[in-house]
Amino acid sequence: MRGNQQVLPSVIKQLKEQAIDGFNVTVPYKQVIVDYLDELDPDAEILGAVNTVVNQNGKWKGYSTDGEGYVRSIVDRYPALLNRETSVLLLGAGGGAARGIYRALGQQQVKRIDIANRSKEKAEDLLPLRFGNVQTSVLSYPEAELKLAEYDLVVQTTSVGMKPNVDKQIISLTNLRTQTVVSDIVYQPIMTKLLADASKCGGASIHHGHAMLLYQGQLAFEKWTGKNLDVTHLVDKLENKLRGV
Structure with a gap:
């Protein structure tokens, strides 16, 4: 989620109206997103930052997977x-x-x-x-x-x-x-x-x-779907892509 922080409330409203399992949050929203959530994972509460939001029975719960x-x-x-x-x-x-x-x-x-x-x-x-x-x-x-x-x-x-x-x-x-x-x-x-x-x-x-990018995404996917996604084989593939190979 990127863009002007002034549009954040309307974006959150739109997301809550959609039947989605959740979404990722990036800078500069990892702290301000907290004010729009119903619940925080204990570690996210301690860290004061969220990068993964999960829809749990209509309630938004924030996690930090970094x-x-x-x-x-x-x-x-x-x-x-x-x-x-x-x-x-x-x-x-x-x-x-x-x-x-x-x-x-x-x-x-x-x-x-x-x-x-x-x-x-x-x-x-x-x-x-x-x-x-x-x-x-x-x-x-x-x-x-x-x-x-x-x-x-x-x-x-x-x-x-x-x-x-x-x-x-x-x-x-x-x-x-x-x-x-x-x-x-x-x-x-x-x-x-x-x-x-x-x-x-x-x-x-x-x-x-x-590699950190992939594995935090793996964790987010697990929280959204309850399913484990093996990303081990993707580490080298992403490296090659970033190298332009």
Whole structure:
């Protein structure tokens, strides 16, 4: 759902008059849509954002599938990565994706999720979303660069590196250790400058952002229909399409 926020009430009215199972919501509506819903999933209520709306017997219920969609995508590619010994660095704290990913990774009971952001105060806003006993430190980007060798997974959650600013990179990977997985939720371009840099580090692995897009869509489809949709075979197909292959 895109467009002018002033037309949102009339769009919602039209949707409620139709016999549809639900719809997806994107920026800048993930927070304002909450005011038009009858009910929120507990995680969506905590996150304060919704990207999936489901019609349940005439009542609209809001969910956030970004975080769980991200987790599904990373587990599909690296099934042994997330465990009680895993240390994660989250880059960026300003968007809804960062909030959802932070909470969803915590639900996987990883050991540590540090948050790096230009503004530490903004990063601290994520701390109330912490799940369980996950440890979290708030860092500046220069501090994160110095500590980079401590992490098993680095997740870039901002729009840095997105078209047309493809020459941008949020941090230097000079201190990246081998075997670390570097993940970027940007998928236009499919190979961001950050991922290209990571691929040059011997032993490091990369994770593309389009997989998160597919898996959050899978979750939305499940909530609308009650049916499981296997998207595993679509990950490579979408990557090839984005590469122009």
